Amino acid sequence: MTTHASTDQSPPAGPRMMGGENGFIDEATQAAISQRLSQIGSQAQQRTAAYSSQGAVLWSQITGRLATGKLMRPALAMLGYRAFSGRNEPRAIDLACAFELLHSALLIHDDVVDKDFVRRGEVTISALYRDQALASGRSLPDAEHAGNSVGIIAGDLLISEAIKLAARAAAGTDSESVVEQAFFQAIEQAGAGELEDLLYSLGSAPATTSQVLRMEQLKTASYSFQLPLQAGALLAGASMGQAENIGTVGCQLGVAYQVIDDVLGTFGDPSRTGKSVESDLREFKSTILLALAAEQPEFAQMLKEFRSGKVPAGQIRDELASQGTEQFARQLAEALCSRATGSAAFRDLPEGAQQLLRTCSHLILERSR
Known part of the structure; x- marks a missing residue:
């Protein structure tokens, strides 16, 4: 598995931030x-x-x-x-x-x-x-x-x-209706993403890579990144175009965040994540890892046997590791962050916002590495 992501992910200089993922x-x-x-x-x-x-x-x-x-x-x-x-x-x-x-x-x-x-x-x-x-x-x-x-x-x-x-x-603000619309959109899209996640888990095969990325955009990126940024900008008096720009960048960062979350759900340290490395597998969650590996016919057959109880979750996890899915998923997250911080939408944002979003990108990629 290969990708062509290439970006300098060193943390930018700037004002003192807090540690952790809310470091901005x-x-x-x-x-x-x-x-x-x-x-x-x-x-x-x-x-x-x-x-x-x-x-x-x-x-x-x-x-x-x-x-x-x-x-x-x-x-x-x-x-x-x-x-x-x-x-x-x-x-x-x-x-x-x-x-x-x-x-x-x-x-x-x-x-x-x-x-x-x-x-x-x-x-x-x-x-x-x-x-x-x-x-x-x-x-x-x-x-x-x-x-x-x-x-x-x-x-x-x-x-x-x-x-x-x-x-x-x-x-009472000039932006009352558009801020409310953004918040309602966050609720609606999170619900749609949760529904897709559930229905994909009931299927006989994992969702495709494109389906998983779209589901993760709805379930996580929308309400966690895109719309908080967008609603905050609108409340401050930003134009719709400006708010959409910061929301677009946030959406790509949010998908990268969920891709890393998929990695941690299978290869993370349970003492730090608070989650078993086999729970996503046992629930047959359509993560980016399963979607990538299922493109290989041999793994797709192993998944069918896993679903029928003939193969343990640990064996699936070992196979995911041997296929290099963690490395590929991290490369995909890097590509998403690079695309977000290299986009025209990003360049149109105020310098202070650019600096903080670069920090956000760095924190996403360094989660429990």
Whole structure:
């Protein structure tokens, strides 16, 4: 497997950044986002307590899980906003938090779809309510159904809160309708991508490479990169053309991010990723690794035997390693990042935005390398 990617991926010089994948926002902004998320959760818990004690308990569980991740999506919304010199930071913080609430909701729903009760080494909300049902004497299938039902409810509550917050951030501004449209698009495309991911996993063969890349654009790149950047820019007063430029660059970076995520899901360190290196394989997820390897007839036949239970997941993983799929996937991610930061859309962005997006590209490619 070969690719023609060639780019200098050394990190650019610039202002001091935070470490990790949210390295393009300063510590003060991260703290402001975290504080606002806690406030939003507490307010929702207090409102709910007036009419439902159980609802208040659920919001308490939700709130305890907010602002515990990388806050990458809020960081990108703030990047888009500041790239075009927005002057109302409280509005931008609310928009940024709306994207994090949406992300939290989608993670909860994704755990239900994937039947996962642990995320990054911590039990999920579904697991907590499953265990309560088990303790009350319910069978395991009934308890898991109860836990997943609560997970669906929790995700729905977060999506509702996210929509309200995004609308409030844009209310009364010249860009109100286009910011709201961008946020709604994030929800719609994430849902479409999740659906395609699920349906591909039910097929007898993995999706093709082009299908996987399109699915990953919808499921991850759109709501995680493209639309936070685009919505932030629009809120700051950028033109539609300017917002589309930063969104286009973000979309390519977002697909690269998911390609690296596929690599880590099979070849990463579980102690760092919080995920088994065989879970994607057992669920027959259509990752870029499987799509690339399935182009070889011998591997396609091995996959059929794996699907029927005749071949263990470890053997599939070993075959993926021997075919060099990790190296090829990383080269593909490098090509996507290079294309993004070398595009006309990128060159039309303000210099400060270019610098931060180069940093973003570097952080994506260096994830757990």
